[in-house]
Amino acid sequence: xxxxxxxxxxxxxxxxxxxxxREAIAxxxxxxxxxxxxxxxxxxxxxxxxxxxEEVRILLQxxxxxxxxxxLEYVEPATAARWLEEQRDEHVADIVEEMEPDDxxxxxxxxxxxxxxxxLAEMQPEEREDVEELLSHExxxxxxxxxxxxxxxxxxxxxxxxxxRARAGAREDWNIAMLYVVDEKGTLRGRxxxxxxxxxxxxxxxxxxxxxxxxxxxxxxxxxVAQVISKYDLVAVPVVDLHGRIVGIVTVDDVVDILTxxxxxxxxxxxxxxxxxxxxxxxxxxxxxQKRGVWLLVLFLAELFTAxxxxxxxxxxxxxxxxVFFIPLIVSSGGNSGxxxxxxxxxxxxxxxxxxxxxxxxxGREIGMGVALGLALxxxxxxxxxIAGDSPLVCATVALTLxxxxxxxxxxxxxxxxxxxxxxxxPAITSSPFVASIVDVTGIVLYLSIARLIMGI
Amino acid sequence: xxxxxxxxxxxxxxxxxxxxxREAIAxxxxxxxxxxxxxxxxxxxxxxxxxxxEEVRILLQxxxxxxxxxxLEYVEPATAARWLEEQRDEHVADIVEEMEPDDxxxxxxxxxxxxxxxxLAEMQPEEREDVEELLSHExxxxxxxxxxxxxxxxxxxxxxxxxxRARAGAREDWNIAMLYVVDEKGTLRGRxxxxxxxxxxxxxxxxxxxxxxxxxxxxxxxxxVAQVISKYDLVAVPVVDLHGRIVGIVTVDDVVDILTxxxxxxxxxxxxxxxxxxxxxxxxxxxxxQKRGVWLLVLFLAELFTAxxxxxxxxxxxxxxxxVFFIPLIVSSGGNSGxxxxxxxxxxxxxxxxxxxxxxxxxGREIGMGVALGLALxxxxxxxxxIAGDSPLVCATVALTLxxxxxxxxxxxxxxxxxxxxxxxxPAITSSPFVASIVDVTGIVLYLSIARLIMGI
Numbered sequence: 001x002x003x004x005x006x007x008x009x010x011x012x013x014x015x016x017x018x019x020x021x022r023e024a025i026a027x028x029x030x031x032x033x034x035x036x037x038x039x040x041x042x043x044x045x046x047x048x049x050x051x052x053x054e055e056v057r058i059l060l061q062x063x064x065x066x067x068x069x070x071x072l073e074y075v076e077p078a079t080a081a082r083w084l085e086e087q088r089d090e091h092v093a094d095i096v097e098e099m100e101p102d103d104x105x106x107x108x109x110x111x112x113x114x115x116x117x118x119x120l121a122e123m124q125p126e127e128r129e130d131v132e133e134l135l136s137h138e139x140x141x142x143x144x145x146x147x148x149x150x151x152x153x154x155x156x157x158x159x160x161x162x163x164x165r166a167r168a169g170a171r172e173d174w175n176i177a178m179l180y181v182v183d184e185k186g187t188l189r190g191r192x193x194x195x196x197x198x199x200x201x202x203x204x205x206x207x208x209x210x211x212x213x214x215x216x217x218x219x220x221x222x223x224x225v226a227q228v229i230s231k232y233d234l235v236a237v238p239v240v241d242l243h244g245r246i247v248g249i250v251t252v253d254d255v256v257d258i259l260t261x262x263x264x265x266x267x268x269x270x271x272x273x274x275x276x277x278x279x280x281x282x283x284x285x286x287x288x289x290q291k292r293g294v295w296l297l298v299l300f301l302a303e304l305f306t307a308x309x310x311x312x313x314x315x316x317x318x319x320x321x322x323x324v325f326f327i328p329l330i331v332s333s334g335g336n337s338g339x340x341x342x343x344x345x346x347x348x349x350x351x352x353x354x355x356x357x358x359x360x361x362x363x364g365r366e367i368g369m370g371v372a373l374g375l376a377l378x379x380x381x382x383x384x385x386x387i388a389g390d391s392p393l394v395c396a397t398v399a400l401t402l403x404x405x406x407x408x409x410x411x412x413x414x415x416x417x418x419x420x421x422x423x424x425x426x427p428a429i430t431s432s433p434f435v436a437s438i439v440d441v442t443g444i445v446l447y448l449s450i451a452r453l454i455m456g457i
Numbered sequence: 458x459x460x461x462x463x464x465x466x467x468x469x470x471x472x473x474x475x476x477x478x479r480e481a482i483a484x485x486x487x488x489x490x491x492x493x494x495x496x497x498x499x500x501x502x503x504x505x506x507x508x509x510x511e512e513v514r515i516l517l518q519x520x521x522x523x524x525x526x527x528x529l530e531y532v533e534p535a536t537a538a539r540w541l542e543e544q545r546d547e548h549v550a551d552i553v554e555e556m557e558p559d560d561x562x563x564x565x566x567x568x569x570x571x572x573x574x575x576x577l578a579e580m581q582p583e584e585r586e587d588v589e590e591l592l593s594h595e596x597x598x599x600x601x602x603x604x605x606x607x608x609x610x611x612x613x614x615x616x617x618x619x620x621x622r623a624r625a626g627a628r629e630d631w632n633i634a635m636l637y638v639v640d641e642k643g644t645l646r647g648r649x650x651x652x653x654x655x656x657x658x659x660x661x662x663x664x665x666x667x668x669x670x671x672x673x674x675x676x677x678x679x680x681x682v683a684q685v686i687s688k689y690d691l692v693a694v695p696v697v698d699l700h701g702r703i704v705g706i707v708t709v710d711d712v713v714d715i716l717t718x719x720x721x722x723x724x725x726x727x728x729x730x731x732x733x734x735x736x737x738x739x740x741x742x743x744x745x746x747q748k749r750g751v752w753l754l755v756l757f758l759a760e761l762f763t764a765x766x767x768x769x770x771x772x773x774x775x776x777x778x779x780x781v782f783f784i785p786l787i788v789s790s791g792g793n794s795g796x797x798x799x800x801x802x803x804x805x806x807x808x809x810x811x812x813x814x815x816x817x818x819x820x821g822r823e824i825g826m827g828v829a830l831g832l833a834l835x836x837x838x839x840x841x842x843x844i845a846g847d848s849p850l851v852c853a854t855v856a857l858t859l860x861x862x863x864x865x866x867x868x869x870x871x872x873x874x875x876x877x878x879x880x881x882x883x884p885a886i887t888s889s890p891f892v893a894s895i896v897d898v899t900g901i902v903l904y905l906s907i908a909r910l911i912m913g914i
Contacts, residue, residue: 006674007681007688007809040671042688074690163655170652177634177651177692194634194651195627214497215461224464230717231464231499233531233710235634235692240461252709253690259713260687263720264804270727271800271889272793280805281815285822289829292797296863299793300834304841306785311845317781324774324781328763328788328897336729336756336890340749343728347721348737352464358738365742372746377757384761388768406753432728432889433793440785 014043018050025055029062036067045074048083049282056083065091069098072107078277081110089115093122096131102147102254105134109144134248142225143218145258146239146248149174152182155189155207159200162209166194175251180238181210186245188215188238215240218247223262226255227352266350269426270343272299272433295433302437306331309441313448319457322390323448326381326398331443333377334405335436341366341413342430349417349427356422362414370410374403397451404450405443412439471500475507482512486519493524502531505540506739513540518548526555529564535734538567546572550579553588559604559711562591566601591705599682600675602715603696603705606631609639612646612664616657619666623651632708637695638667643702645672645695672697675704680719683712684809722885723807727800729756729888752890759894763788766898770905776914779847780905783838783855788900790834791862792893798823798870799887806874806884813879819871827867831860854908861907862900869895 005013017035024031036044048056048071060068060083072080072095084092084107096104096119108116108131120128130148137143151169153162166176179197181190190210200209215238216225229237229252236249265275274291276283283291310317310327317324345362348354354362382399386392413435417427451457462470474492481488493501505513505528517525517540529537529552541549541564553561553576565573565588577585587605594600608626610619623633636654638647647667657666672695673682686694686709696705722732731748733740740748767774767784774781802819805811811819839856843849870892874884908914 006677007684008812040669040689042690074688167655170655173652176655195630198624198627198633212497217461217463220461220463227464230710230713231531232497233499233713235709252692252713253687256687256690256709256712256716259716259720260808263716263723264808266720267723267727267800267804270724271797273797273800276801279810280801281811281818285825288826292794292826293830293833296790296793296797296830296834297837300786300790300837303786303789306789307782307841307845310782310785314778317778321771321774321778324784325764325767327781327784328767328901329757329760331785332760332763332890332893332897333753333757335893336753337749339888339890340728340730340753343724343730344733344737347724351717351721352468353736354738355465361738368742369745369749373750373753376750377753380754380757384764388764431796432893433789433796436789436792436893440789444785 010043011046014039014046015050018047021047021059022051022055025051025058029058032059032062033064033067036063036071041070042074044071048075049079053083057086060084060087060095061091065094066098068095073099073103076278076282077103077106077110079282080107085111085115089118090122092119097123097127100147101130101134101149102145105131105144109135109139137218140222141218142216142220142222142237142239142250143248145222145225145250145254146218147175147251148248150180150236150238150246150249151176152180152186152246153192153206155181155183155210157206158202159197159204159206159209160202162192162197162206163202166197175236175249177235178249180213180246180249181206182246185243188213188240188244188246191238213238215246216250217242222258225250226258226262229255230259262350266346266428269428270346270431272296272431295431299433299437303440305441306444309444309448313444313452316448316452316457320394320451320455322394323397323451326385327444327447329381330398330401330405330447331436331440333402334409334439334443335432336409337370337373337406338409338413338435338439339432341369341410342417342432342435345414346417346427346430349421356418359415359418362418363411366410366414367407370407371403373410374406377406378402393455394451397447397454400454401443401447401450404446405439408442408446409435409439412442467500468503471496471503472507475504478504478516479508479512482508482515486515489516489519490521490524493520493528498527499531501528505532506536506736510540514543517541517544517552522548522551523555525552530556530560533735533739534560534563534567536739537564542568542572546575547579549576554580554584557604558587558591558606559602562588562601566592566596594675597679598675599673599677599679599694599696599707600705602679602682602707602711603675604632604708605705607637607693607695607703607706608633609637609643609703610649610663612638612640612667614663615659616654616661616663616666617659619649619654619663620659623654632693632706634692635706637670637703637706638663639703642700645670645697645701645703648695670695672703673707674699679715682707683715683719686712687716719807723803726883726885727803727888729753729890752888756890756894760897762898763901766901766905770901770909773905773909773914777851777908777912779851780854780908782845783842784901784904786838787855787858787862787904788893788897790859791866791896791900792889793866794827794830794863795866795870795892795896796889798826798867799874799889799892802871803874803884803887806878813875816872816875819875820868823867823871824864827864828860830867831863834863835859850912851908854904854911857911858900858904858907861903862896865899865903866892866896869899 169176191213192209236251239248268275378399385395416430421427626633648670649666693706693708725732835856842852873887
């Protein structure tokens with residue numbers, strides 16, 4: 001530990017083990033375990049991702065269930081489920097029982113219903129009940145994410161009692177950094193950091209140490225859970241049922257995963273495609289074609305209106321072919337300005353900086369912004385057309401259209417995410433191409449209408 | 458705490474305090490403190506964001522420095538610095554001294570150098586040294602982010618010693634969930650979770666409890682720090698100097714902030730603008746015009762080549778004006794396909810799913826994907842042109858160009874982020890509009906070249 005390796009070097013070093021691992025899988029699977037003893041399970045999971053599915057299946061057959069569980073906790077649940085689907089049900093149950101409660105629920109949720117029931121039937125009754133309880137909550141809610149292992153202390157207890165309970169929790173490998181204060185019904189009344197318990201006199205009352213606890217409900221959606229943990233800088237947030245009783249905690253490591261996952265989904269939506277469920281290379285070719293093709297086709301159909309618009313202005317184009325040269329320039333400028341506004345507002349909505357309530361304030365700002373930016377491009381555009389030796393009428397048409405189209409782009413880009421949010425859709429579908437497809441048609445109609453007006457065609 | 462409020466309701470409730478707060482600021486500033494006693498500092502920070510700068514300045518003059526410090530820990534450092542710049546230096550020093558070491562360094566780094574020195578001069582010598590040590594590290598590195606307050610235990614100690622040290626650390630309000638094992642030189646040798654200390658017998662040796670510790674160096678950049686914490690599911694990662702001595706820890710709440718910040722920056726880059734330093738409404742109008750205008754102008758200049766390309770094919774267009782109708786359709790399809798690939802690869806690079814080493818594998822995949830998607834659009838395009846009653850030659854031209862342009866778009870979109878990564882630039886600048894501006898020109902040249910060939914113009 002003299003000099004920690006940077007992540008890339010470390011990953012590269014771990015990958016040097018790959019030939020040995022493949023060799024062991026092919027020839028002496030009883031030695032597989034030794035390879036994983038030396039490395040962190042997160043690095044082990046990285047190695048697994050480089051193997052063929054068949055190799056991983058052999059590996060999981062021969063590895064100790066507890067070791068398999070540790071590795072699979074670091075693997076995407078959908079991938080882990082695929083690897084486990086051909087194992088015997090008892091063996092899967094053995095592995096699943098060794099996993100953290102929140103991780104195993106995520107994994108089991110990926111199984112086909114029939115398969116899930118078979119595995120549950122092989123589990124110990126009390127473990128099975130735990131899993132079934134968590135599975136009863138909807139995907140993407142706090143209830144599904146939470147870990148049911150936490151330490152409570154009665155409000156009338158003392159610091160000494162609390163420390164004893166923390167020790168008991170520690171023996172179970174539970175998270176004990178925060179203790180939750182409850183009344184006799186289990187209703188959450190507050191929280192006491194273990195730090196405060198250690199600082200306090202042994203006979204200090206829990207009541208005097210208790211702080212107000214931020215909490216979420218079992219049915220709170222995971223994005224809101226992430227927002228609460230992030231806003232209040234928490235390490236864990238308690239989850240309460242509809243009666244206010246504490247039933248679990250969601251820890252910050254889940255939030256890190258949620259934030260990463262949501263950012264990936266948003267990035268893919270903004271790139272105009274349906275979000276993938278797996279990583280880039282683990283998504284099948286045809287699945288990817290479909291995820292991309294749907295949006296590409298929708299945008300193509302929307303963009304067909306540009307052809308109709310141009311056909312409609314046939315005579316204008318015939319009269320002044322030179323107008324054609326600037327069509328891509330004009331429509332792209334509107335799209336670009338719209339793309340900026342859309343990404344600004346979509347992101348500001350995602351982090352809670354703005355809300356639908358701010359619609360008028362945003363509209364005012366974006367229209368001003370659009371006109372200012374449009375004027376800048378209009379001037380450059382005017383000069384370009386002038387230098388090309390075109391008539392002052394064409395110059396004026398291009399410049400005026402640029403001001404209009406950039407302003408329209410900014411407005412459309414800013415308003416669409418707010419509209420989608422208002423009607424309950426994800427604002428992130430306002431991708432740059434989506435905005436562009438709307439602004440393109442508008443831009444062409446505006447351009448050729450202005451041309452007709454100014455040039456008297 | 459019977460039923461926790463959801464975040465939106467809570468925010469709305471807190472905002473009901475705004476008139477009282479404004480009233481207090483305007484008429485009896487000595488009562489400001491009472492308003493903040495009742496609410497969480499994170500909610501207090503939200504209230505501050507709704508006030509005018511002048512009101513916040515009056516508020517900060519009258520609030521107790523410790524209370525101001527708690528609020529400002531939840532405010533964007535750049536904004537907090539702006540609010541503090543007109544306060545007396547001693548008053549700023551009083552507030553800053555009450556802040557967490559990592560938060561105050563972030564804040565002071567936002568000050569003008571002269572102002573920073575004045576405030577440092579007013580601080581207690583030992584606090585000042587702490588700050589200066591952290592400020593000596595470059596922005597965006599682990600050294601700048603870290604908190605220098607952590608608990609170490611000697612490798613030859615016992616669990617009882619470790620618990621005593623944890624209690625001492627707790628009295629200082631340090632993070633004690635993890636204790637770091639060091640040798641006599643302070644070199645990091647491992648870590649012991651407090652949980653393990655509580656579980657162990659009093660005379661158990663630290664050596665026997667010590668686990669391998671993932672660590673980062675003071676000069677590790679913040680994205681890598683976030684990756685390490687996220688990959689290994691850590692609550693905190695120790696930071697070591699060039700000799701392997703532990704000098705601080707970076708906690709997961711910083712990672713949540715980094716991830717959110719980086720995702721915002723990437724979203725804005727992908728929307729084709731320079732990232733903002735402040736939130737949407739807190740960025741000035743002209744600053745925003747400039748951040749957006751630069752890219753808008755660059756893209757406009759790049760897009761000017763489309764005009765030149767069209768001018769070059771003047772005679773082809775004159776010969777068959779009907780070709781013009783499909784120009785926006787064709788260029789947008791190429792851009793959309795490129796936008797998908799760019800967002801996929803940029804994001805996969807950001808989360809470490811792919812690397813520059815995968816360039817050939819990605820290229821192979823994207824070319825196949827591009828051809829498959831291009832064929833789908835080509836067929837639809839062929840039918841559209843056919844129905845419009847255009848000649849089979851135009852139909853063939855449009856369909857063939859679509860296959861080509863979608864494939865080219867996919868390749869350009871996938872390769873650019875890898876190229877930027879390779880030459881040390883941020884892959885996220887490969888925005889949809891950026892890809893489109895390159896693909897647009899290529900698409901036009903391809904389209905009209907194919908037309909010339911097929912139609913024999």
